Amino acid sequence: MQDIWIKLVLACATISTMFGIAGLLTWVERKQSAVMQDRIGANRASIFGFKALGLFHAIADVLKMLSKEEFIPQGANKFLFNIAPYLSVTFALVGFAAIPVGDQLIVGGKVIELQAANINIALLFIFAMMSMGIYGVVLAGFSSNNNYAFLGGMRGAAQMIAYEITMGAAIMGVVMVFNTLDLQALVRAQGEYLMGGWLPKWGVFVQPLAFVLFLTAATAETKRTPFDLPEGESEIVGYFVEYSGMKFGMFFMADLVETVLVSALMTTLFLGGWQVPYLHPDGFYFPWGGQVAVGQLAVTVLGVLAFFAKLTFFIGMLMAIRWTLPRFRYDQLMRLGWQILLPASLVNIAVTAIVLVLLR
Amino acid sequence: MEHPELRKYFDVKGPFAFLRLAQMKRAWKQKNRRELTWWENTYIPSVVSGIYLTSAHFFRNFTLHVLHAVGLLKDIPAAVTYQYPEQPRPLSSRTRTRHRLTKREDGSPRCVACMMCETVCPARCIEITAAEHPDPNIEKYPAEFILDLGKCVYCGFCVEVCPEDAIRMDTGKLDTSEYSRESMIYDKKRLMEE
Numbered sequence: 001m002q003d004i005w006i007k008l009v010l011a012c013a014t015i016s017t018m019f020g021i022a023g024l025l026t027w028v029e030r031k032q033s034a035v036m037q038d039r040i041g042a043n044r045a046s047i048f049g050f051k052a053l054g055l056f057h058a059i060a061d062v063l064k065m066l067s068k069e070e071f072i073p074q075g076a077n078k079f080l081f082n083i084a085p086y087l088s089v090t091f092a093l094v095g096f097a098a099i100p101v102g103d104q105l106i107v108g109g110k111v112i113e114l115q116a117a118n119i120n121i122a123l124l125f126i127f128a129m130m131s132m133g134i135y136g137v138v139l140a141g142f143s144s145n146n147n148y149a150f151l152g153g154m155r156g157a158a159q160m161i162a163y164e165i166t167m168g169a170a171i172m173g174v175v176m177v178f179n180t181l182d183l184q185a186l187v188r189a190q191g192e193y194l195m196g197g198w199l200p201k202w203g204v205f206v207q208p209l210a211f212v213l214f215l216t217a218a219t220a221e222t223k224r225t226p227f228d229l230p231e232g233e234s235e236i237v238g239y240f241v242e243y244s245g246m247k248f249g250m251f252f253m254a255d256l257v258e259t260v261l262v263s264a265l266m267t268t269l270f271l272g273g274w275q276v277p278y279l280h281p282d283g284f285y286f287p288w289g290g291q292v293a294v295g296q297l298a299v300t301v302l303g304v305l306a307f308f309a310k311l312t313f314f315i316g317m318l319m320a321i322r323w324t325l326p327r328f329r330y331d332q333l334m335r336l337g338w339q340i341l342l343p344a345s346l347v348n349i350a351v352t353a354i355v356l357v358l359l360r
Numbered sequence: 361m362e363h364p365e366l367r368k369y370f371d372v373k374g375p376f377a378f379l380r381l382a383q384m385k386r387a388w389k390q391k392n393r394r395e396l397t398w399w400e401n402t403y404i405p406s407v408v409s410g411i412y413l414t415s416a417h418f419f420r421n422f423t424l425h426v427l428h429a430v431g432l433l434k435d436i437p438a439a440v441t442y443q444y445p446e447q448p449r450p451l452s453s454r455t456r457t458r459h460r461l462t463k464r465e466d467g468s469p470r471c472v473a474c475m476m477c478e479t480v481c482p483a484r485c486i487e488i489t490a491a492e493h494p495d496p497n498i499e500k501y502p503a504e505f506i507l508d509l510g511k512c513v514y515c516g517f518c519v520e521v522c523p524e525d526a527i528r529m530d531t532g533k534l535d536t537s538e539y540s541r542e543s544m545i546y547d548k549k550r551l552m553e554e
Binding site: 032034035036037038039040320321323324325 | 407410411413414415417418421422425438439440441443
C-alpha cells in the first residue's frame with residue numbers, strides 16, 4: 001500500500017513538473033526568439049502593473065483559449081474530432097513515466113528509484129507512446145472534414161513514421177553498447193569512464209553518429225520548424241486548422257511536451273541522464289587525484305539538478321534550431337528521412353556490432 | 361557589379377541596357393554556378409553557422425538584458441526595437457503629422473477663411489464657415505473650421521496652399537485613434553489646442 005502511494009506521488013510530481021516546463025516553454029519560446037532576433041518579446045500582460053518579464057502571457061493565453069468557442073465543423077466525425085487532441089497530449093505525457101530523473105532516494109531505509117515506472121523495457125515503452133502520439137495528428141487531420149487538415153494529417157503520418165524508424169534504428173547502437181533497455185540501468189551504465197577515467201562513458205561519446213541522427217529525427221518528431229510540414233504555417237495551416245479554443249491549445253501543448261520528452265530522452269540516452277561527471281555514490285573522485293566526500297542525499301539532489309540542467313540545455317538547443325533553420329521542402333524531407341538518415345543509422349548499427357564483437 | 365569580370369562583359373549601352381544587363385547577368389550566374397561540395401551538401405556547416413549566429417546574438421543580448429536589469433551598460437541597447445507608446449520613434453522634421461491651426465498674438469486663428477485649403481483638399485475633409493471679422497484690416501475669419509481626420513489623406517496640400525501660414529502639420533501626433541467616426545472630426549477648438 002505504501003509503495004502505491006510513493007509511486008502515485010512520484011508520478012504526479014513527474015507529470016506536473018514536465019507539464020509545467022512545457023507550459024513555461026510558451027514563454028521561453030517567445031522570449032528566446034525575441035532576444036536572438038534583437039527584439040524584447042511579449043511584455044505587455046500585467047497584473048496590477050506588475051509584468052514579471054511577460055510571464056503572465058502564458059496565463060493570458062490559457063484564459064483566452066478556455067473562453068473561446070469550441071467549434072466542430074459540419075460533417076466532421078465528432079468522436080474522433082474530440083478525442084484527437086487528448087490522444088496527442090496524453091501519449092506525450094505518459095512517456096515521462098519511464099524517464100529516470102534521478103538516482104535512488106533512500107528515506108528511512110526504503111529505496112525509492114526516482115523513476116515513476118521502473119519497467120525493464122522503459123525505452124520500448126517510450127517509443128510505443130511516441131508512436132501512439134501520431135494517431136492524434138492523423139485522426140485530427142482525417143476527422144476534420146477539411147482538405148487542408150487532411151493534407152496536414154497525411155504529411156504528419158508520412159513524416160512521423162519515416163522518422164520514427166530512424167529514431168528507433170539510431171538508439172539501437174546505444175542499446176547495443178550498454179546492453180540494456182531499462183533506462184535506469186542505462187543511465188547507471190553511463191557512470192563508467194573511458195580514457196583512464198577522464199571521459200565519462202556517455203552515449204554521445206561512444207555513439208556520436210547515433211546522437212546526430214537521433215537529434216535530427218527527434219527534431220522531426222516534435223513537428224516543429226524545420227520539420228513543421230504537418231503544420232505548414234504558410235500554406236496549409238495543418239492538421240489542426242479546424243480546431244479552436246483549448247483543443248487547439250492542447251495540440252500546441254503536445255508539441256511542447258514532445259519537445260521536453262525528446263530532450264529528456266536525449267539527456268537519458270546520450271548525456272548520461274542524472275550522472276554528474278566524476279560523482280560516485282560516495283563523492284567526487286577526480287581523475288587528477290582530488291577527492292571530495294558528498295553525502296547520500298546530496299548525491300541524489302545533485303543528480304536531479306544535473307538531469308534538469310541537461311534537459312534545459314537540450315530544450316534550448318531545440319528552440320535555437322526551431323528559430324534558426326528554414327523549413328524543408330516535402331521531397332527534401334522524405335529524401336533526408338529515407339535516403340540519408342535511415343541508411344546512416346543502419347550503417348551505425350552494423351559498425352557498432354562489428355566493433356563490439358572485435359572488442360570482446 | 362560585384363565581380364570585375366562582370367564589368368568587362370556587361371558594359372552595355374543603349375535605352376534598354378538595363379534589361380539586357382539583367383539577362384546577361386542571369387546567364388553568367390547560371391554558367392558559373394558553383395556546385396556544392398559533399399561536405400556542404402550534408403547541410404551540417406550551414407546548420408552550425410546558422411545556430412552560431414543566432415546563439416551569438418542571443419547570448420550577447422541576454423547578457424546585456426541582465427546587465428541592464430542591475431543598472432550597468434545602459435547606453436548599449438540590447439534590442440533594436442522601439443517600445444512604441446512609451447518610447448516614440450524619432451520623426452523627421454518634415455513628416456506630415458496631425459494638423460493644427462496657428463494663432464495670432466491675441467490667440468485668435470490666423471486663418472482668414474480664404475477657402476484655399478478647402479478647395480485644394482483632394483479628400484474634401486475641410487469645411488470652413490466664414491464670418492466677417494470685426495477688425496476692418498482683416499476681411500474674414502473662420503466661424504467654424506471642421507477637419508475630418510477620418511477622411512484626411514495627410515497629403516499636406518492644405519499647408520502648402522495656405523497664404524497665411526494658418527494651418528500646419530507639425531504636431532508630431534500620428535496616432536489619432538478614436539472610438540467613433542464622429543470623434544475623428546476635429547473642430548476649430550480642438551485644432552487650436554496645440
